[in-house]
Amino acid sequence: MSAADAGGSQVKSAVRTVELLEYFAARPGMHSLAAVQEAVGYPKSSLYMLLRTLVDLGWIETDTTGTRYGIGVRALLVGTSYIDGDEVVAAARPTLDRLADDTTETVHLARLDGTDVVYLATRQSQHYLRPFARVGRRLPVHSTSLGKALLATFTDDQVRGMLPPNLAQLTEHTLTDREALIEELHAVREQGYAVDREENTLGLRCFGLAIPNRTPARDAVSCSVPVARLTPDHEQLIKDMLFGARDRLARVTRRL
Known part of the structure; x- marks a missing residue:
């Protein structure tokens, strides 16, 4: 059932994406998959796929090992545009x-x-x-x-x-x-x-x-x-x- 069919209910993937970005924005530095999963409570497999998608899009960054995650540069661009506008x-x-x-x-x-x-x-x-x-x-x-x-x-x-x-x-x-x-x-x-x-x-x-x-x-x-x-x-x-x-x-x- 679509969000429209549900009377404007929230889209789960969109909510999780925003919650992840807010998690990283509030916690500077790099974090392991286990630490993120413990904090947000999403299934580990779906969390990993969402993180990889955000990494590919530049919203999340990884360290050299590819196992730790932090906020990406695109988040800075959005924040700057808010201030500038x-x-x-x-x-x-x-x-x-x-x-x-x-x-x-x-x-x-x-x-x-x-x-x-x-x-x-x-x-x-x-x-x-x-x-x-x-x-x-x-x-x-x-x-x-x-x-x-x-x-x-x-x-x-x-x-x-x-x-x-x-x-x-x-x-x-x-x-x-x-x-x-x-x-x-x-x-x-x-x-x-x-x-x-x-x-x-x-x-x-x-x-x-x-x-x-x-x-x-x-x-x-x-x-x-x-x-x-x-x-x-x-x-x-x-x-x-x-x-x-x-x-x-x-x-x-x-x-x-």
Whole structure:
């Protein structure tokens, strides 16, 4: 029976292909067939044939032995085309450049994707000591200022529907209790910005604001700074510059 005959049901081979690509995208490096099979649970014979097809098409790569698999270059091309074609990213470029110049710190533009935030654009700090960042990086919403700023645009009940009661711990400072996170979101709504207090990376504090071009918000902007360099005056400068950037981004993306 075809997908159309089944009333629009998912095509199994297509679903498995996407799940495989997402598996490799979330796990850099090379992986054995046994490790992949254990993670995805597909029959070993059909998994092998699907992997070989994806290798032939360039979406998956193998090592010199042909027994280990990793994400292929064609996945990079698709990801790059998404960034290059996104109207919000294009409209945000001048504001991100200005924010990076004004703060001298690393700034990010990110988008909500399920229970993660995905980094769409980054401007690196002018300082030698700076956080590692890359476009396409995916992090849990509860551990980042970007994610918390976006979650604050949802209702408490919507957040409960999105997140499990117990949240993954990335550092000793990560909020792992959903209700404690929701309490913090109340403060985020009042003050207008969220803070990541070494909850994702030790030694790094981040400030994030949601861009109010839709409700709930989909995109957010942030600034990251090593705690060793964060003085009270510098923190206030970052917050002031972020609010100005947020307002400019809201104007230029309002109709996108």
